[in-house]
Amino acid sequence: QVQLVESGGGLVQDGGSLRLSCAASGRSFSGYAMGWFRQAPGKEREFVAAISWSHVTIYYGESVKGRFTISRDNAKNTVALQMNSLKPEDTALYYCAATGGARMSDWRGYGYWGQGTQVTVSS
Numbered sequence: 001q002v003q004l005v006e007s008g009g010g011l012v013q014d015g016g017s018l019r020l021s022c023a024a025s026g027r028s029f030s031g032y033a034m035g036w037f038r039q040a041p042g043k044e045r046e047f048v049a050a051i052s053w054s055h056v057t058i059y060y061g062e063s064v065k066g067r068f069t070i071s072r073d074n075a076k077n078t079v080a081l082q083m084n085s086l087k088p089e090d091t092a093l094y095y096c097a098a099t100g101g102a103r104m105s106d107w108r109g110y111g112y113w114g115q116g117t118q119v120t121v122s123s
Contacts, residue, residue, distance in 0.1 A: 003023075003026050004024050004098065007117060009118045011122060014088060014123050018119060020117060031053050034051055035047070035051075035098075035105075037107050037110075046092070047059075047106070047107065048064055049068055049069075049070035067083065094116060097110035098112040
């Protein structure tokens with residue numbers, strides 16, 4: 001059974017930091033890109049960041065560029081999202097996902113999803 005399990009969410013003040021982690025199990029994700037998406041109540045799912053298997057290709061959503069950093073450890077089947085300078089508008093449910101496709105910023109191409117971890121930034 002394929003599982004992506006996120007952790008690290010929580011409540012943080014405006015300007016604070018959080019580090020999200022995602023652990024993959026149940027199959028090999030060799031060659032798969034990993035991404036983070038988020039969704040706030042009443043809003044569409046938003047692309048946050050993605051990283052290729054080789055670490056060569058990394059994308060960030062415009063709203064998080066310069067503040068968030070994605071990384072992965074292929075040996076441990078984990079991907080992380082370091083979030084700095086958090087803002088109240090970053091409040092959302094954050095999802096980890098995996099894709100074997102090329103469109104790393106498009107959530108529709110991701111076939112594997114975690115359950116999400118809540119991030120709340122207070123003003």
